[in-house]
Amino acid sequence: MCKGLATLPATCLKSAKDIKHKISFLLQKQESQEVDHKQTKETKNEDAAKRMPTAADVEKWKESFSCVMNSETGRSVFSSFLRSEFSQENMHFWLACEDFKNTPTCKLDKKAKFIYKQYVAEGSPNEVNLDAATREETCENVTSASPSCFDEAQRRIYILMEKDSYRRFLHSKLILDLSQATRKKDKKSGSHTADIRQELAGGA
Incomplete structure (x- = not known):
């Protein structure tokens, strides 16, 4: 140790060491966060690439x-x-019903009531378009929840999407752009297209 440091009181040396340790810890933490952020970003990009259609x-x-x-x-x-038509609740409900079918018996009642209050009940936050009879039948089913209690309501929403939204989807700018972009990309490199990621993320 140099003479200058040797002449310092022990408390000063301890404080200096503490500060050094804290700075070292903060630098390591920052580097770790930067690596995590980079890995997260790369993972998201890879996931997005996998989701892009051919x-x-x-x-x-x-x-x-x-x-x-x-x-x-x-x-x-x-x-x-x-989402571009403000009717994404139909898909959300359909997916919720699919997930519900695999719900453990002990959680059926709670989950059934949540889905009903979220999508089926009149005035619910994401109310789907069901006829009164199906809505009433679903309400009765929920009182004694089983994996099939949303089957009829789910079937109705599937038909609604197929007969209504799907027909417009086929002629939408989104599907036309996708068709053109994927053809160009596939001819060029055989890879998934990334030309309209922003459109897919924000709606057509």
Whole structure:
């Protein structure tokens, strides 16, 4: 140790060491946060790339509504279209019903009431368009919840999306842009398109 430091009181040396340790800790924490942020960003970009459809995907979706609904990417793209029409609650409800079917028995009652209050009850925050008879039937089903208590309501909303929204989806700017972008990308490199990520994220 140099003479200058040796002449300092022990308390000063301890304080200096403490400050050094704190600075070192903060620098390590900052580096760790930067790495985590970078990894998170890279993961999101990879996930987004996986979700982007190919030209074959888009052509398949044009064949039938079931092709859209049986594809995770198809449901995501269709949800973007529904969002542009302010009717995304239909997809949210359908997905909630799918998830509900796999709910453990001990949680059925609580989850059924939540879905009913969220989507089915009159004046609910995300009320879906159901006829009075189906709404009443669903209300009765929820009182003795079972995995199938939303089946009829879910079927009605599926038909509504298929007969109404899907037809407009086929002629929408979103699907037309996707068709053109994916064809160009597939011809060029065979990779997924990223040309309209922003449109998919914010709605058509």
